[in-house]
Amino acid sequence: MELTLKNVSYSYNPDAPEPVYAVRDVSLTIRSGDFAALIGHTGSGKSTLIQFMNGLLKPTEGQVLFNGEDIFEKKYPLKTLRQKVGLVFQYPEHQLFEETVLKDICFGPKNMGLSKEEQEERARHAMKLVGLAESYEDKSPFELSGGEKRRVAIAGVLAMKPECLILDEPTAGLDPAGRDDILGTVRALSDEEGIAVVLVSHSMEDVAVYAERLFVMKKGELLYDDTPKAVFRHYKELEQIGLSAPQVTYIAHALREKGFDVSEDAMTVAELKQEILRVLGK
Template identity: 70%
Template sequence: MQLELIHASYSYEPEKPDARLAVSDVSLTLNKGEFVGLIGHTGSGKSTLIQFLNGLLKPTSGDVLFEGRSILEKGYPVKTLRQRVGLVFQYPEYQLFEAEVFKDVCFGPKNMGLPKEEVEARAKKALALVGLGPDYYEKSPFELSGGEKRRAAIAGILAMEPDFLILDEPAAGLDPGGRNAILSEVSELNKKEGMGVILVSHSMEDVANYADRLLVMSDGKVLYDAPPREVFRHYRELEKIGLSAPQVTYIAHALRERGFMVSEDIMTVAEAKEEILRVLKMKEAGQPLPGNEEDPA
């Protein structure tokens, strides 16, 4: 199951031929089961790009394929597409409208025209997936905390049981606890249910921790499309477009400059810990540090 963009471009002012393109000639393929991170500076075209994928925006030129079929075709069932490609916008809690959490989560599957039992079963499952138990079903969305509201809103999309889940900065404005909870739940959905996840984020740490493929956008173009480790090797280029590598990567580089030869490819705190311990142990054992042979000291 695939989502494909083929030379897709988007202009907010199509009548002006020389207007800046929000997305400019992007071709890429997203597969089910992948966890893709999407990073880019504000205004780099991320939000426009993700709206192509469920047909909310139509590229002004180029094509979008879902399972090999163009979604721009006349009569393509866009509603079905939106159920199979779930899109969670930024601050999704602002779209909650029902008096009870449970009813709100039912909105999506109800729009699919499913029977009542199925709708409720799906809503229960979705709420369980985001860690909201039966005590929450009858609460008003306004009684919930920020993190809980966000989870309820994400459950509203999950209840449609999409094959792809696109999240636009799901952790923005949450405290560290809420942030980790949401991201690890998403990661679990990806691993257990095989859901394709596209995570738009501003946090290099988050994409380093969770994504196995990283897209970097700048000025409407996809600059890098590779595993995060490879992308972060270009940290100097990333800085030029207003991004960076995870902070531990910088620490790794600083350590190497001072002759402590840890791997360059460190991008998470856990990796850094392992690697530093490894190098320290080698040092204690009196072995020459790897990669440090030519060093006169």
């Protein structure tokens, strides 16, 4: 799987005398096995950008290629693409509507024209992937907790067996435990099922330690596309756009300014501890 945005731009008012661009000249590629985060301040164009990826929104300029094919060419099977590139919207629980969890998760597979048996088999598998016990099948989605509802919504997209899963601010509104749960689940999906993942977030602290690659947006433009370590070296620039590096980065830099030769690349408390012990010769 290879999904490419090629010089895409988007304006919500292209015909205005002075159109405003929500996305401007962004190019990037996502491949099978990628675990990426798309980060930027509110309004930087993240939600607009990800809607190009499954053809929900057509860029005003530029191209979207899936396995090398332009998805906005006539006759391109967009319906199939939307199964392969699964998009989980922000607050997806608002879109749950069936009477039971199982029926809700079957909705996508049903639309794909699968038999009832196949639908339920896929739904049950998806429930397992997101850690929902069988006892949830017959519950009403409305009696679940916030985190559980979100799992149901994610399972609904997974039941279509996507090759790429894009989640728009999946941790918004969850408490820290719920947040770690969801991120851990998504990480496992990537590791165990090989699904390419793009996590959208406005908080670096949230996703940075989970992602292997960061796309950083600034006012509609792609500012960085690199590993978290490389991106955090720009922690001063990140601050200017309302983002920050993990706390550990700041401590590492403060220590370096005091003359301790710790690596600036430590990203977790454990890594920094190692570095400090190393520098102290312990």
